[in-house]
Amino acid sequence: MTLEGALIRSEGLSIRHGGREVLRDVSFAIEAGEIVTVVGPNGSGKSTLLKALIGALPPAAGRVTRRAGLRLGYVPQGLRLDPSMPMTVGRFLNLPKRVAEEGRTRALAEAGAQGLEDRPLTALSGGQFQRVLLARALLDRPELLILDEPTTGLDQPGQAAFYQRLEDVRNSLGCAVLMVSHELHVVMSASDRVLCVNGHICCEGRPEVVAQAEEYRALFGTGTGGALALYRHEHSHRHDETCELDHTHGEDT
Amino acid sequence: MLDDFLVRAVLAAVGAALAAAPLGVFVVWRRMAYFGDATAHAAVLGVALALALSVPIFAATLATALLMALTVAWLSGRGHSADLVLGVAAHGALALGLVAVSLVEGPRLDLESYLFGDILAVTKRDLAVIWGGGAVVAVLIGWRWARLVTSTVSKDLAWAAGINPKREQLTLMLALALVVAVALKVVGALLIGALLIIPAAAARPWSRTPEGMLAGTAALGVLSALGGLWGAWVFDTPAGPSVVCAAALFFSVSFLAGRRAE
Incomplete structure (x- = not known):
């Protein structure tokens, strides 16, 4: 290697x-x-x-090194939004920085979550939510995509x-x-x-x-x-x- | 115009409500209601210290509130039950403050005005503190907004985006201490927590985005301030509690109407 x-x-x-x-x-x-x-x-x-x-x-020991300027997409495990926080899919994709509309639409399409942009995150099914998380990770055109148990809660x-x-x-x-x-x-x-x-x-x-x-x-x-x-x-x-x-x-x- | 005590009272109440709004939404989203109480109660201790050391009350309450916020955050991060730590801290700080105030009692201190606010006695200088402090809170949270919201949604997503959620938490602590010091004169240490969470909770059913909820919170906070003062004037009731009552009324209406809309 x-x-x-x-x-x-x-x-x-x-x-x-x-x-x-x-x-x-x-x-x-x-x-x-x-x-x-x-x-x-x-x-x-x-x-x-x-x-x-x-x-x-x-x-605690050792180290992690990334290639300089590495674009990284991350899909966290079991993300649960507090119901007190209102959040649409579109706004979620714009966190922490705004993304042009074409970029959002493309990422949603790639992740199979097209048409969900105006829906509140809390109203999504488990599968839709996972696809939205994937779409968010794809926004930056990542060179490395990291996913933590992305299929938890999905049927086979x-x-x-x-x-x-x-x-x-x-x-x-x-x-x-x-x-x-x-x-x-x-x-x-x-x-x-x-x-x-x-x-x-x-x-x-x-x-x-x-x-x-x-x-x-x-x-x-x-x-x-x-x-x-x-x-x-x-x-x-x-x-x-x-x-x-x-x-x-x-x-x- | 500022020579009229009623005008000053209105400006103070509106200023405190606007200062509380950007922090209140985070207190609700991050379930920090009890945390806000503990920090606000520490302000009573700050009042005692200010009298004992002859330093300005604003500076002393800011310092004790900040110290309390950092201590509680540190303790709950050390694996202690957050609920327990906060329960001990909130009530312990209040009791300690009351004891300390009784010990330093030199010039007769009107304790009630620090517990429940004394908005009709607001001076021009108080107004400058309230609006100045509120402006600092607004700038601080506005500057960190996207990072704060991302950290609140998920710490891991924040880390992956190069945001340090621990640093963002410190931002909130600082803002919280500022709001406590600013709102002490308006609603008093016991009701600052209410000013933080009730307008935000009332705005939730009508919001689709974090920014929308912030706008709703600010609007409902201002309406509560005006409605409460009007009530205090008409029914001759204490101003601070009346403001909180107005906010609670808005919350009840919003909650019931929100349920019906679902």
């Missing part, structure tokens, strides 16, 4: 939260155009990793449709994608790399495209358009106990 062209890179990154080391010694880099999916059990530090990358959490066809759309967006923009998936084994089939995180990087590899496999159909039924794939955890190093247990548990289900 050439570190020279990396969009964003973490070196020996450790994050402490509430007196506990949530992540330790995480080193990785994302190249332009790459699709990287992060999987891991609950509480494994996946979201923490993304928050450290966007600068919301200070590293909804998830597959979201991944499909993300793949289209990525192909037209050519941006790199870093995504946290809440499924331990199911990832976007277009992923170049899958990182399994559990306090540290447990393993790393390519997903298997198994659209015809029984296992896959059992999980997702048919008609997901090949947007999803499975990831098998291949461990290249010895594990601490918790990591092993989590994987064993995950593979049984």
